[in-house]
Every structure is written in C-alpha cells, then in structure tokens.
Amino acid sequence: MSGFQTINDLIQKKDDTKAGASAPAVQVDQPAEQKKFEKKMQEVGVKEREVETQRFAQEIQVPHINLEKFPISQFALRQMTEGEARETATVCFFATQDEVRVGSIDPTTDEAKAVLAAIQEKNGGAHGEMYTISEQSFNHVIDLYKTLPTVQAISKDVAVSEEDLAKVQADVTNFDSFQELLNKKSTTDLVTFVMGAGLKLKASDVHIEAEEEKIAVRFRMDGMLHDAAVLPRELYKKLVSRIKLLSSLKINISDKPQDGRFTVKLPDGDVDVRVSTIPTVYGESIVMRLLVQHQKTLTLDSLGIRGRAYEMLIREIQRPNGMIITTGPTGSGKTTTLYAAMHLLNKADVKIITLEDPVEYKMEGINQSQIDKSHDYTFAKGLRSMMRQDPDIAMVGEIRDLETAEIAIQAALTGHLMLSTIHTNDAFGAIPRFLSIGVKAFLLAPALNCVIGQRLVRKLCESCKVATVPSPELQQRITEVLAEMPEQEKKEVEAREITFYTAPGCGTCNNIGYAGRLGIYEIFVISKEVEEAILAGNVAEYQIRKIATEHGTVTMVQDGLLKAMDGLTSAEEVFRVTE
Numbered sequence: 001m002s003g004f005q006t007i008n009d010l011i012q013k014k015d016d017t018k019a020g021a022s023a024p025a026v027q028v029d030q031p032a033e034q035k036k037f038e039k040k041m042q043e044v045g046v047k048e049r050e051v052e053t054q055r056f057a058q059e060i061q062v063p064h065i066n067l068e069k070f071p072i073s074q075f076a077l078r079q080m081t082e083g084e085a086r087e088t089a090t091v092c093f094f095a096t097q098d099e100v101r102v103g104s105i106d107p108t109t110d111e112a113k114a115v116l117a118a119i120q121e122k123n124g125g126a127h128g129e130m131y132t133i134s135e136q137s138f139n140h141v142i143d144l145y146k147t148l149p150t151v152q153a154i155s156k157d158v159a160v161s162e163e164d165l166a167k168v169q170a171d172v173t174n175f176d177s178f179q180e181l182l183n184k185k186s187t188t189d190l191v192t193f194v195m196g197a198g199l200k201l202k203a204s205d206v207h208i209e210a211e212e213e214k215i216a217v218r219f220r221m222d223g224m225l226h227d228a229a230v231l232p233r234e235l236y237k238k239l240v241s242r243i244k245l246l247s248s249l250k251i252n253i254s255d256k257p258q259d260g261r262f263t264v265k266l267p268d269g270d271v272d273v274r275v276s277t278i279p280t281v282y283g284e285s286i287v288m289r290l291l292v293q294h295q296k297t298l299t300l301d302s303l304g305i306r307g308r309a310y311e312m313l314i315r316e317i318q319r320p321n322g323m324i325i326t327t328g329p330t331g332s333g334k335t336t337t338l339y340a341a342m343h344l345l346n347k348a349d350v351k352i353i354t355l356e357d358p359v360e361y362k363m364e365g366i367n368q369s370q371i372d373k374s375h376d377y378t379f380a381k382g383l384r385s386m387m388r389q390d391p392d393i394a395m396v397g398e399i400r401d402l403e404t405a406e407i408a409i410q411a412a413l414t415g416h417l418m419l420s421t422i423h424t425n426d427a428f429g430a431i432p433r434f435l436s437i438g439v440k441a442f443l444l445a446p447a448l449n450c451v452i453g454q455r456l457v458r459k460l461c462e463s464c465k466v467a468t469v470p471s472p473e474l475q476q477r478i479t480e481v482l483a484e485m486p487e488q489e490k491k492e493v494e495a496r497e498i499t500f501y502t503a504p505g506c507g508t509c510n511n512i513g514y515a516g517r518l519g520i521y522e523i524f525v526i527s528k529e530v531e532e533a534i535l536a537g538n539v540a541e542y543q544i545r546k547i548a549t550e551h552g553t554v555t556m557v558q559d560g561l562l563k564a565m566d567g568l569t570s571a572e573e574v575f576r577v578t579e
Contacts, residue, residue: 316450445526
C-alpha cells in the first residue's frame with residue numbers, strides 16, 4: 001500500500017468516526033449558521049489532513065511542506081507538464097539554475113524519484129531536494145497550471161501533417177486533380193497543398209507567376225516547365241504575403257528582388273525550400289526550389305554512367321590525389337554526380353569536407369560547410385580554411401575565380417583528392433576555361449585527373465513507350481554521330497539491331513511522354529598526350545576534343561544515342577539537350 005493510500009485511509013477513517021460521534025449533538029436551524037459551521041469543520045478537516053501528512057513525512061524521513069501559500073513561479077511549473085504531475089502525484093514548486101525542489105504525495109515511489117532526477121538533469125545537474133506534500137497542496141499546485149499563459153512556439157516552417165500529405169497523395173494524380181484541390185482550399189492551405197502537390201508530382205521547382213487576370217502555378221518537372229494550375233487574381237496579395245512571411249522576406253518591399261528559405265516538415269523527413277522573388281509588370285514572380293533531404297543517395301551507375309567510362313571514372317576517383325571536375329550548365333546534375341562520388345568515397349578512415357553554396361543535400365559522415373557572402377565567407381577563403389582541417393578529400397561547389405582555382409590545384413598537388421565543378425559547355429572546354437582565368441599550364445597538367453561533361457535527358461514513360469522510325473533528317477544526324485564513335489563502341493552498335501523509341505503520352509506521365517531523368521556523359525582522363533598538349537599550348541577546345549576522342553572518349557551525344565537505342569530516352573531528346 002502506497003503512502004498516498006495510507007494517508008487517505010487514515011484520514012477517511014478518522015473523519016467517519018468524528019462524523020458518527022458528533023453528528024447527533026449538532027443542532028443548527030439557520031442556513032447561514034449551517035454554512036459557517038460546515039466551513040469551520042472543513043478547515044478542521046484540512047488541518048488534520050495536513051497533520052497526518054506531517055506524521056507520514058516523519059515516518060519516511062522526508063521533510064514536509066505546505067504549498068498553499070508558497071509562491072510558485074511559472075518557471076517551476078514548466079519543469080513538468082500537468083499530465084506528468086497528475087500521473088506521478090508529484091509537482092515542482094521551486095526551480096533555479098542551481099537548485100530544484102519537488103513535492104510528492106508519496107516521495108518513496110520510483111516515479112517521484114525519477115521526476116526529481118529528470119528535472120535536475122534538465123537544469124544542468126542542479127542540486128535537488130524532495131518534500132512530502134498533502135493532497136490539498138498537490139491540488140493547489142495543479143490549479144496553478146490553469147493560470148499559465150499558453151506559449152505557442154514560433155516557427156516559420158510549414159508543418160505538413162500526415163493527414164494533409166495523405167490527402168494530397170490520394171487526390172493529386174495529375175494537373176487537373178491538382179487544380180480541383182486548390183479550388184477548395186483557403187489561402188493558408190494553398191502553400192501547404194502547392195508544396196505537397198509539387199512533391200507528389202516530383203517537381204524540382206514551383207513557379208508562381210502574376211498575370212493580368214490570374215495567377216499561374218507552374219511546376220518544373222524533369223527540367224521542363226509545365227502549367228499546373230490557375231488561381232484567381234484576388235488571392236495574389238494574400239498568397240505572396242504568406243510565402244514572404246514563411247521565408248522571412250520583407251512583405252512591404254515588392255520592387256526589389258529578395259531571397260529567402262523555409263522548411264516543409266514531413267513525417268518522413270524535411271524538404272528545404274529556397275525562395276526567390278523578382279518584380280514583374282503584374283506583380284512579383286516567385287520561384288520555390290524544393291530540396292528533398294531524405295531522398296536516397298544516388299550511385300554512379302544509377303545516374304547513367306556505364307561501360308568503359310564508368311570503369312575509368314571509378315579508377316580516377318579511387319586515386320589518392322588530383323582533381324576531378326564536372327562541367328555543364330546550371331541544372332545539369334553536376335553536384336549530384338559529385339555527391340555520388342563522395343558516397344563511394346565516404347569511409348571511416350577518410351575525412352571529407354565540402355564547401356557549397358548552398359548545401360543542397362546533407363550527407364552523414366561528411367563535414368559540409370556553406371558559403372556566406374554576406375559575412376565575406378567565399379569559396380576562396382573557405383577553401384583556404386578547409387585545408388587547415390587536414391581533409392583527405394575536399395569538394396568545392398564551384399571554381400569561378402583564379403584564387404579558388406589556385407588553392408584547389410595546390411591541394412590536388414599536395415596529396416588531396418579535390419572534387420569540383422566549372423561552368424563550360426562540355427568536358428573538353430574545361431582546360432581552356434582554367435587557363436583563361438589565369439591558371440598556369442605547368443600546374444594544371446599534373447593536377448587534373450579527369451573531366452566529366454554531362455547533361456540530363458528525360459526518360460521515356462514506360463507506360464506508353466513504343467518503337468518508332470526516325471525521320472530521314474533525324475536518321476542522317478544519328479548516322480553522322482555514330483560514324484565518329486570509337487572503334488570498340490562502333491563495333492558493338494553494328495552488331496546489334498538498332499531500334500529507337502518514342503512515347504505519345506498517357507495519364508501516368510500527364511500526357512508528357514516522359515517521366516524521370518538520367519544523365520548522358522562524356523568522361524575523358526588526362527592522358528600523357530593531353531598533358532603534352534596543355535604544356536605545349538595546344539589547348540583550343542577542338543584540339544582537346546580530337547585527342548580525347550582518338551583515345552576512346554565517347555561524347556555526350558554518342559552516349560545519349562546509345563541510351564536511346566536501349567529505350568531509355570528518345571533521339572529527339574538527346575539532340576535537344578546537346579545541340
């Protein structure tokens with residue numbers, strides 16, 4: 001039997017005895033006197049209960065305290081919830097950074113002791129004391145919880161509940177169903193459901209564009225923009241204000257570009273949303289980029305790198321030092337390729353540090369640092385500091401100036417494996433680009449391991465993919481490209497039945513004909529012949545291309561056509577992104 005039960009039983013028994021003995025002697029005729037008498041008897045009962053609690057406290061040797069007139073701060077009350085207090089019959093009535101005091105109806109229980117230990121730990125190991133309190137004191141403290149003001153956590157994140165997400169996933173299957181869903185929602189819900197639909201349809205960017213009579217909502221899917229929905233013009237100001245509030249932008253400024261961010265909280269992980277606004281004729285245009293943090297890390301082979309190119313790249317990645325550079329326009333998947341390489345290299349015995357702007361995906365086991373130009377934390381300064389951290393492998397988001405390039409090359413020459421990107425049209429333009437920003441040829445030649453040129457092409461929808469015969473003009477272009485392939489790949493093509501494919505569109509792919517993307521690549525290793533060309537000054541793009549292709553490099557367009565023959569994409573799509 002617990003102390004709580006013991007106290008109640010003792011008090012109840014004594015009350016019953018008293019009531020039985022004294023009831024016949026009480027004769028009260030007036031209501032006022034009756035109430036006064038009952039109040040007096042109640043006070044006597046309370047005092048006796050407190051006395052019984054004091055006796056119980058002496059028995060268990062835990063000091064007693066009466067909390068009915070004890071000043072209890074909000075800070076002390078917030079050390080535990082009302083539910084926790086009721087469940088354990090224990091309250092916290094005093095708390096500072098140095099000391100906490102807890103009162104319990106029965107201090108001998110494990111629950112009461114656990115409460116004291118938890119509150120001590122919460123306050124950095126503060127000194128703690130346990131007290132015995134009566135049921136009356138306990139109820140008094142419980143009543144004080146009603147006086148606590150409700151403090152709501154301030155968060156600019158969009159919390160998408162499992163119910164909201166399930167609603168979007170169930171109702172949104174294409175653009176038409178998305179439009180129907182938006183027509184039923186309030187302005188506050190719009191942002192949540194636009195984000196949810198964008199994630200469901202696997203959009204990389206959400207565009208909200210003000211027009212004269214409407215608001216256009218567009219999704220970038222697989223690199224292409226599509227009209228997703230239309231909203232009434234009268235919702236424009238409320239919608240823009242809501243997005244600006246979430247992304248910490250200035251609501252009253254509409255004539256200047258602004259950049260911000262917020263996070264969509266999902267049950268299975270967060271999605272970072274990068275927000276950009278610019279003024280237009282009919283209002284501000286808003287673009288929100290969706291960066292899914294919980295998506296599965298891609299591997300090099302799943303990206304579309306295969307054959308001899310894959311073998312060469314793996315060999316260069318596993319070298320202990322040197323530079324591996326990816327090239328291509330914005331949105332061509334350069335950073336994703338570097339993440340896949342780091343995933344392969346990420347082991348317990350190596351230290352990997354990245355310098356990114358911004359950090360798009362968080363990877364466990366890798367030290368990721370984000371550039372902050374507002375605080376003069378640039379690629380060059382960050383890279384210089386990074387080298388003091390003794391990394392085995394370093395990744396720099398982009399080389400765009402001489403200072404960054406020189407530090408990266410010096411790191412590659414002094415025992416580090418350096419991964420980075422540079423903006424050129426293809427892999428063969430990387431060397432002229434380095435030299436044009438001032439890098440010395442005698443340093444670049446030994447530092448560079450290999451260069452990867454890449455583009456992203458859309459994959460044909462598997463639900464509506466069919467074989468097709470290219471038009472005469474397209475067939476001629478295909479023939480010219482395949483004729484220039486390295487001998488090994490050319491023999492493989494000649495030995496197979498060549499078939500190309502197309503997709504007319506269906507409900508699965510929103511009548512687009514494509515769903516998903518994969519990379520097409522050109523990977524050339526810096527051979528002895530390429531080094532000699534760099535040192536000799538023969539670094540025009542066509543000269544580098546000629547040397548690379550003569551030594552077996554498959555170009556992007558050739559790699560794309562090989563994948564088109566496998567039914568992964570169409571020949572039209574390959575020529576669209578490469579020419």
